[in-house]
Amino acid sequence: MSGIDALLAVTTFETDEHHPHIVIDPAACRTCPSDRACVTSCPAQRYVWDEAAQQMTFDHVGCLECGNCRLVCDRLFTGAEGYSWDYPVHGAGVDYRQG
Amino acid sequence: MDEDVFDAIVVGGGFAGLSAAYRLATAGRSVLLIERGSTCGAKNLTGGRIYSHALRALLGDRWQEAPVQREVKREVLALLTETDAVTVESTLTSAQQESYTVLATPLLGWLAAEAEQAGAMIVTGTTVDSLIVRDGRVCGVRADGDELEADVVIDCEGINPLLLEREGLIRRLDPHAVAVGAKYVYRFGSSEEVDRIFGVRPGEGAAVLGMGAVTQGVFGGVFCYANTDSVSLGLVLDSVGWKASGRPILDTAQALREHPALARYVDGGELVEYGAHLVYEGGYDTLPAFSGDGWLVCGDAAGLCLNRGFTIRGMDYAVLSGIAAADTLIEAGPGRPSAQTLAGYGDRLDRGLLRDFRATRGAHDWMSSTTDLFTVYPRLAVDTMAALYHVGPEPLTPVGTTLWRAARQLRKPVRTARTLLKGVRTL
Numbered sequence: 001m002s003g004i005d006a007l008l009a010v011t012t013f014e015t016d017e018h019h020p021h022i023v024i025d026p027a028a029c030r031t032c033p034s035d036r037a038c039v040t041s042c043p044a045q046r047y048v049w050d051e052a053a054q055q056m057t058f059d060h061v062g063c064l065e066c067g068n069c070r071l072v073c074d075r076l077f078t079g080a081e082g083y084s085w086d087y088p089v090h091g092a093g094v095d096y097r098q099g
Numbered sequence: 100m101d102e103d104v105f106d107a108i109v110v111g112g113g114f115a116g117l118s119a120a121y122r123l124a125t126a127g128r129s130v131l132l133i134e135r136g137s138t139c140g141a142k143n144l145t146g147g148r149i150y151s152h153a154l155r156a157l158l159g160d161r162w163q164e165a166p167v168q169r170e171v172k173r174e175v176l177a178l179l180t181e182t183d184a185v186t187v188e189s190t191l192t193s194a195q196q197e198s199y200t201v202l203a204t205p206l207l208g209w210l211a212a213e214a215e216q217a218g219a220m221i222v223t224g225t226t227v228d229s230l231i232v233r234d235g236r237v238c239g240v241r242a243d244g245d246e247l248e249a250d251v252v253i254d255c256e257g258i259n260p261l262l263l264e265r266e267g268l269i270r271r272l273d274p275h276a277v278a279v280g281a282k283y284v285y286r287f288g289s290s291e292e293v294d295r296i297f298g299v300r301p302g303e304g305a306a307v308l309g310m311g312a313v314t315q316g317v318f319g320g321v322f323c324y325a326n327t328d329s330v331s332l333g334l335v336l337d338s339v340g341w342k343a344s345g346r347p348i349l350d351t352a353q354a355l356r357e358h359p360a361l362a363r364y365v366d367g368g369e370l371v372e373y374g375a376h377l378v379y380e381g382g383y384d385t386l387p388a389f390s391g392d393g394w395l396v397c398g399d400a401a402g403l404c405l406n407r408g409f410t411i412r413g414m415d416y417a418v419l420s421g422i423a424a425a426d427t428l429i430e431a432g433p434g435r436p437s438a439q440t441l442a443g444y445g446d447r448l449d450r451g452l453l454r455d456f457r458a459t460r461g462a463h464d465w466m467s468s469t470t471d472l473f474t475v476y477p478r479l480a481v482d483t484m485a486a487l488y489h490v491g492p493e494p495l496t497p498v499g500t501t502l503w504r505a506a507r508q509l510r511k512p513v514r515t516a517r518t519l520l521k522g523v524r525t526l
Contacts, residue, residue: 003349003353004349006370007283007370007373008373010370012372034342035342035345037342040341040345040346040348041279041338041341041342041348042348042349043279043352043375044349044375045349064374064375064376065142066376067258067272068277068279068338068375070272071272071274071338072274072342077271085259085261086261088135088226089135089226090226091135091141091224094141094142094374095141096142096143096203097371098202098204098329098371098374099140099144099202099203099204
């Protein structure tokens with residue numbers, strides 16, 4: 001385990017696998033107007049762009065809920081169709097012990 | 100008065116929200132605070148240092164019971180190149196109980212217990228879905244399918260104020276006004292080990308702020324704080340500047356831990372947490388409306404964070420704004436305050452903490468546009484000191500020559516002087 005996985009492994013999460021609080025449209029991401037800045041600007045590296053498959057994947061589990069993707073992605077920022085950014089519900093998501 | 104209607108509903112149990120709730124509850128008001136984290140503090144992340152004047156204003160002498168980490172007595176400003184550093188160290192033992200390193204989660208957990216003891220009702224693990232707005236007036240919140248009503252909603256939801264943005268009550272968060280921060284916490288076996296690493300007397304705190312090559316020319320900096328038995332290390336990067344750089348933020352965050360001038364503070368520690376949070380840095384001219392009909396906004400949600408390069412303040416302003424919000428309602432007396440009464444909150448801020456923001460107008464623009472701060476100047480400082488300390492087989496270089504060579508590295512000395520003068524004026 002290395003890189004981001006090792007970092008997120010020490011941070012506590014109340015994981016809700018089934019209800020992503022951030023939603024993107026992987027197909028629409030192919031025509032990204034924001035230089036796919038989510039990939040480089042997410043401190044938890046939750047966005048991965050597969051150049052060969054022309055496919056964006058996003059994993060909400062491990063999201064630190066900072067909100068930087070909402071700012072760097074025009075579609076998340078404006079709430080374009082297929083894109084939304086919310087806080088997790090029912091105490092799910094990151095659960096800092098140090099903060 | 101309707102029994103089901105709270106005097107105030109506070110959204111968010113961070114420094115601003117808990118301060119407002121504590122103050123209102125102490126004055127006998129009915130307060131419901133709703134926090135989306137499993138506990139108050141579970142979603143909060145700080146660099147972490149708090150200036151104690153705000154805690155004193157909220158809690159009186161009891162602030163001394165707050166679980167802060169170490170009292171800062173040693174301040175270090177570091178200019179960094181890829182491998183080297185020049186640091187300016189200030190040992191300020193005359194500062195008495197002025198600031199403390201902190202970890203946000205335990206401190207907020209304690210503050211939540213204080214607010215509850217004062218009579219505030221706190222509900223955790225509950226995310227507010229939306230505000231109830233009737234005829235342009237905010238009347239309460241919707242959460243978990245329930246509608247909860249209050250005379251006033253105090254929005255303390257943090258730097259991403261989704262509720263207010265969605266209702267169009269405040270401007271959308273401007274990416275140009277925001278930086279992104281990432282932080283590691285390393286735990287050590289004992290507090291003595293942390294004393295030794297930072298070269299401080301037992302229990303004394305230290306704060307390191309650095310700028311230079313680590314942010315690769317982008318407006319930002321690094322921080323490192325000595326906690327009781329742990330060390331916080333992190334960096335803050337201008338969101339828009341970093342996006343434009345196209346570099347992965349994580350690589351830079353990882354490189355931070357390898358920098359010789361910073362690694363010395365965390366080597367041997369056990370990584371116990373990695374987190375990220377946005378920092379508002381827009382300054383006075385970018386601040387939103389502070390109130391409207393039925394609502395007030397405090398803390399990060401109101402943009403009340405100030406970065407001057409050598410100090411970064413947010414938590415103390417969050418506490419003070421929470422106090423100001425509560426005092427506005429207490430002074431207004433019972434019942435539904437008018438929008439005009441609530442505007443008194445902005446006036447309170449104006450007479451109080453906003454003076455700091457007015458005095459530093461333009462600081463953010465100056466720092467974000469003066470890229471030499473993060474490239475040329477640190478390099479110059481390091482090269483000059485390296486040349487002064489260098490001894491080799493060749494004849495020595497006179498000090499005057501070394502300084503002259505350094506000065507010539509500044510491509511446009513007059514413009515540099517003018518830029519620096521502007522910086523002094525804005526900071």
